[in-house]
Amino acid sequence: MTDPNAQPPYEQPAGQPQQPIAPAAPFTAAEDKQWAMWSHFGGVLSWIPPLIIWLIGKDRGRLTDQEGKESLNFQITMVIAWVALLIVNSILLFVPLIGGLIGTLLYLALLVVQILFPILGGVKVNGGGTYRYPVNFRFIK
Structure with missing residues (x-):
């Protein structure tokens, strides 16, 4: 059964323009610093957290915009470095004995860089x- 007192759903009258959605409120200084910090710490996981934080916060806080771009650019640089390392390791597989050692050391060095620098940035x-x-490399300006 339907409720006789229920309001019908709101419908936009025909021919009326849609009302724009109001932009989100700007971050306070503390929130801006917090989200900027998380954009760096999120980079330890992958490039996705800095991207999400930057896209959501770039218009809401100057520091979040600046640090989010910096973190995202670093993560894009790391993706390029991982692809380059994959190519180098594929070639090093053909070098007996020493190739595997060099490939492993390069892998560990890149892993340390990807974990250490975002933590330093967040702190x-x-x-x-x-x-x-x-x-x-600064792809996003």
């Missing part, structure tokens, strides 16, 4: 500063 931003990665 620096949480302390009130900004962070620039030492090796970073």
